[in-house]
Amino acid sequence: MNLKTLAVRPDALVVTWLDDTTTTFPTLWLRDNCLSGLHPETHERLLDLLEIEESPVLTAADLTDDTAVLTYADGHISQMPATLLDQHRPGARAPDAADIPAAHWRADHGADNIPRHVAAPILADDKALQAWMSDLASFGLTIVDQLADSTDAGVSVAERVGFLRRTNFGTTFEVINKPDPNNLAYTSVALPLHTDLPNQEVPPGYQFLHCLANEATGGGSIFADGFMMAEDLRNEDPEAFDLLCNVAIPFRFHDGDADIRVHRPVITLGARGNVIEIRYNAHLAGIFDMSADQMPAYYRAYRAYMAKTRDPKYRLTLKLQGGEMVVFDNRRVLHGRDAFDPSTGFRHLHGCYVDRGEFMSRLRMLDGPAA
Numbered sequence: 001m002n003l004k005t006l007a008v009r010p011d012a013l014v015v016t017w018l019d020d021t022t023t024t025f026p027t028l029w030l031r032d033n034c035l036s037g038l039h040p041e042t043h044e045r046l047l048d049l050l051e052i053e054e055s056p057v058l059t060a061a062d063l064t065d066d067t068a069v070l071t072y073a074d075g076h077i078s079q080m081p082a083t084l085l086d087q088h089r090p091g092a093r094a095p096d097a098a099d100i101p102a103a104h105w106r107a108d109h110g111a112d113n114i115p116r117h118v119a120a121p122i123l124a125d126d127k128a129l130q131a132w133m134s135d136l137a138s139f140g141l142t143i144v145d146q147l148a149d150s151t152d153a154g155v156s157v158a159e160r161v162g163f164l165r166r167t168n169f170g171t172t173f174e175v176i177n178k179p180d181p182n183n184l185a186y187t188s189v190a191l192p193l194h195t196d197l198p199n200q201e202v203p204p205g206y207q208f209l210h211c212l213a214n215e216a217t218g219g220g221s222i223f224a225d226g227f228m229m230a231e232d233l234r235n236e237d238p239e240a241f242d243l244l245c246n247v248a249i250p251f252r253f254h255d256g257d258a259d260i261r262v263h264r265p266v267i268t269l270g271a272r273g274n275v276i277e278i279r280y281n282a283h284l285a286g287i288f289d290m291s292a293d294q295m296p297a298y299y300r301a302y303r304a305y306m307a308k309t310r311d312p313k314y315r316l317t318l319k320l321q322g323g324e325m326v327v328f329d330n331r332r333v334l335h336g337r338d339a340f341d342p343s344t345g346f347r348h349l350h351g352c353y354v355d356r357g358e359f360m361s362r363l364r365m366l367d368g369p370a371a
């Protein structure tokens with residue numbers, strides 16, 4: 001147990017830890033999180049916060065075994081496990097097995113060093129699943145190889161992570177040169193680096209592209225770490241970075257069945273100021289509608305990020321082979337491909353998505369049962 005002593009203040013409990021640091025827990029927080037307020041089976045909160053006075057008065061606190069026994073002036077007694085206090089210190093995030101920091105990369109990382117994992121162990125063994133998913137969370141891009149030559153093989157790996165995300169392109173999609181395409185991916189033209197479906201309110205999280213055949217001339221794959229390019233822009237051109245964070249631009253996909261649009265910024269920051277999302281797709285960006293006064297500065301910023309997506313300094317390139325699947329965080333890693341010549345051979349990728357929430361839930365469950 002990490003907890004050394006308890007001190008009572010009327011408005012707070014002050015805990016001294018074994019390393020002699022202290023943490024203050026306000027009494028309203030303590031009452032709000034008293035275990036007696038939870039449903040015994042679902043562990044959801046039943047307690048009505050408005051039924052508690054705004055400033056409960058703490059009168060005593062005793063440490064017995066691994067529990068802080070707290071007594072209040074109104075007679076209520078709480079048994080607070082020491083681990084609960086330890087893991088939920090005000091001002092700090094609770095430990096989270098899914099909170100794996102992004103390790104940013106540029107071209108000098110080398111395409112040969114993209115983390116590679118074999119499919120069969122991922123399917124059969126939770127430790128192999130966890131090792132692959134941890135690499136994916138950190139690097140944002142992995143290759144799963146030795147997949148069976150069937151369109152189900154990649155989907156089975158994706159389903160080890162969680163539910164597939166269904167979109168207007170279906171639950172899975174075939175990336176083949178098709179007649180009447182509704183998406184540039186379904187042609188043989190080059191696809192510049194992009195993130196998929198930035199026009200969605202929440203773009204798909206992890207993308208799985210299982211290569212079944214790549215026999216045409218061309219059709220090489222390109223990847224770049226969108227977070228790295230954003231961080232470099234932040235250092236080199238803070239004004240451009242701020243505009244990309246703060247100005248929402250339109251994104252739109254439309255065909256005969258759907259017209260899906262949002263306004264969002266290219267770069268989204270998280271609570272800690274770190275980049276948590278990139279939306280960048282030159283072919284789905286809508287018609288810019290910021291004021292004319294803002295346009296020159298915005299275009300300058302947007303072109304600065306676009307120029308990074310063209311800079312070889314950020315690119316990893318490879319040609320996928322049948323039996324390989326790239327899996328990447330579509331809200332971080334930009335992907336693209338070279339044009340290919342369909343008259344020279346068949347090219348077929350089978351794709352699907354699993355959202356970040358499902359992915360993070362699986363990582364937590366692999367770390368141990370929910371507390």
Ligand code: OGA
Pocket residue numbers: 175185191196220221335336337349351
């Ligand atoms: C896609 C895509 C890449 C490729 O389907 O969204 O970008 O290599 N495909 O065909």
Ligand code: ZN
Pocket residue numbers: 185194195196335
């Ligand atoms: Zn794409």
